[in-house]
Amino acid sequence: MTKDQQACLKLPSGFCFDYANLYGEGKVTAGDVTALAARIAAAHAAVEHLRRTGQVRGHLSKDGLPEKVLFPQLPYIEEGNLNSPASIARLKAFGQSLRYKVDAVVSFGIGGSYLGNKVLFDVHCGEFWNYKPVEARSGYPKLHFSGNNIDPRRTQELIEHLVAEAKAKTAQGGSNDKYKVTLIVISKSGSTIDTMATFMVVYEALQRQAPLIAVDVVAVTDPAEGAGETLLHRLARQHGWPMFSVPDGVGGRFSVFSEVGLVTAACIGFDIDAFLAGARAMDEACQSGDIWRNPAMLNAVLKFIAAEKYGRDIEVFMPYGDYLKSVAEWYVQLLAESLGKRYDRDGREVFYGRTPIVAVGTTDMHAQTQQHQDGKKDKVVQFVKIADWEGDPIIPDAFPGEDKLSAIAGITMGQALEAARSANAEALASDGRFNATFVLPRLNAFHLGELLYLLALSVAYEGELANVDAFDQPGVEAYKRIMGTKLVALKKQI
Known part of the structure; x- marks a missing residue:
């Protein structure tokens, strides 16, 4: 033919x-x-x-400097690659650490730090994931997206929703049954205005809800240390937040195959290997x-x-x-x-x-x-x-x-x-x-x-x-x- x-x-x-x-x-x-x-x-x-x-x-x-383009490396899980056996194992372990322990994850990102992640969520979870009981989600948390626009109303409503869910859980399970939220903030530099402004508003608002709500933060940022350390990397180091990488040589629009996207995959039990x-x-x-x-x-x-x-x-x-x-x-x-x-x-x-x-x-x-x-x-x-x-x-x-x-x-x-x-x-x-x-x-x-x-x-x-x-x-x-x-x-x- x-x-x-x-x-x-x-x-x-x-x-x-x-x-x-x-x-x-x-x-x-x-x-x-x-x-x-x-x-x-x-x-x-x-x-x-x-x-x-x-x-x-x-x-x-x-910055006007020569830069490699490394996204074609991402499909290959190999030692020395951006996706290595160790990095994939760490992502999967992170996902497992959330099961039956964290009630909700909020992912903060814009552009490639949001769009690819939303694809993985939609295809794997669909529209009604957050309405399902925890058993139907195999213990994985509910997941919300924010930081993809500087929207005052939606940000405030997200905070109110999380607080309402926390109060409902406490009413059902007793005063010691905290509502646990993990905030995942994704920014290579930590100076992405849309993402960081929204993250700071939600972070501070939920912190004020202690002990009703327990808040953890995970940073996804440039892994460079020392003189090349980014703002978000510094915040993560100072506060002891776990970190995943926004790798050099991978633009945001290609990053769904990297830890930027795969961290969301880990949160919902999406099949990273496949x-x-x-x-x-x-x-x-x-x-x-x-x-x-x-x-x-x-x-x-x-x-x-x-x-x-x-x-x-x-x-x-x-x-x-x-x-x-x-x-x-x-x-x-x-x-x-x-x-x-x-x-x-x-x-x-x-x-x-x-x-x-x-x-x-x-x-x-x-x-x-x-x-x-x-x-x-x-x-x-x-x-x-x-x-x-x-x-x-x-x-x-x-x-x-x-x-x-x-x-x-x-x-x-x-x-x-x-x-x-x-x-x-x-x-x-x-x-x-x-x-x-x-x-x-x-x-x-x-x-x-x-x-x-x-x-x-x-x-x-x-x-x-x-x-x-x-x-x-x-x-x-x-x-x-x-x-x-x-x-x-x-x-x-x-």
């Missing part, structure tokens, strides 16, 4: 990249790909060099120099051409599944920070990058699809499909006298969901509107690892194709400078 007939790159795990509606006549063509052959080969060589050495041509830290095994399997699949066998390179090439030649410079990331919305939100940061660049490596002003948009099927078929179908032809719609749902209710014939409702009776909800997705894809394709589908055999830790790692590696490939640095983010420094000045001015007015 030729690549044109197949139009689906399927891995041994069953993971599939279906690009039939993105490649072929009237779409990105074989000629387009052939014309880019030399640049594709160079991009693959650069990514292989990155994988072997951590070196990316021209990449500097925000998650990293999925990322590792994807990395191994993407070492092929054959574009038609390398899903990350193929994804990058087709979308690069779609944008540069055909003007499809918006990417709608549209998973079909409620608990995958956070994957789309994580991808927004990954794509925007990695590829939204004013200058290329040669200093030329290029204003490169696709604009990412979050959508969820079928929800946004009733909200955004009108624009996708009839608006400007400036989009690639990237679907995510789950092939086999664990627990897939059959739609009953609850009202047999109603023909329109009886017509959908007898099929599963998963089948109905897929009928909606495939209809959307077909309708878009019939009007020359580019779309593609990532197919996960099941929604589990392994296949989630495959998907997230494919997307992470794809931006590395596309950065090379576009000749931009996919690993810096100079644009965010502009607002930080202005915000810092405004905060200083506010402080003077107090």
Whole structure:
């Protein structure tokens, strides 16, 4: 079977990249790909060099110093790696130490210190985790997220909620039965304003609730000691807080595979080994120099051409599944920070990058699809499909006298969901509107690892194709400078 007939790159795990509606006549063509052959080969060589050495041509830290890029190392649990057997064992031990002992964890982080963690929580726990009894959570604590916005109302309500739960527990179990909260504060420097401001408000408020509430803190920060010690590292050392690492060489948007994300995984009993095994399997699949066998390179090439030649410079990331919305939100940061660049490596002003948009099927078929179908032809719609749902209710014939409702009776909800997705894809394709589908055999830790790692590696490939640095983010420094000045001015007015 030729690549044109197949139009689906399927891995041994069953993971599939279906690009039939993105490649072929009237779409990105074989000629387009052939014309880019030399640049594709160079991009693959650069990514292989990155994988072997951590070196990316021209990449500097925000301080202007040479900096390695080490995220491709993360799937491999090996001595001397960022994820070592000892570090993974310590994470698992931390998770076990919470079981049946800690009532609630609050995770404070923003950007990559929040978005990836929320993905792991949503996929593993779902919406109703915090409503389940402790036995149904296998003893793992409830988990809340904060610090991802400086929101006064929500922060106050979180404090009130924890206090109310503590009072309810005390009323049931006696005055000596303390409510235990672990605060996990994630910041490489400890000066992340959004995260630290919210953490300090919650920390102080809960401290005032002693002895009703017992508070512990865990810091996830830069591990450097001595002269290079960060603010948060110093606070942790002074207060005796346990610490995990925000590793050097791993930007926040890639950090879900590091202790930054895995600390959340440990708190909820998420399968860390399977998650990293999925990322590792994807990395191994993407070492092929054959574009038609390398899903990350193929994804990058087709979308690069779609944008540069055909003007499809918006990417709608549209998973079909409620608990995958956070994957789309994580991808927004990954794509925007990695590829939204004013200058290329040669200093030329290029204003490169696709604009990412979050959508969820079928929800946004009733909200955004009108624009996708009839608006400007400036989009690639990237679907995510789950092939086999664990627990897939059959739609009953609850009202047999109603023909329109009886017509959908007898099929599963998963089948109905897929009928909606495939209809959307077909309708878009019939009007020359580019779309593609990532197919996960099941929604589990392994296949989630495959998907997230494919997307992470794809931006590395596309950065090379576009000749931009996919690993810096100079644009965010502009607002930080202005915000810092405004905060200083506010402080003077107090």
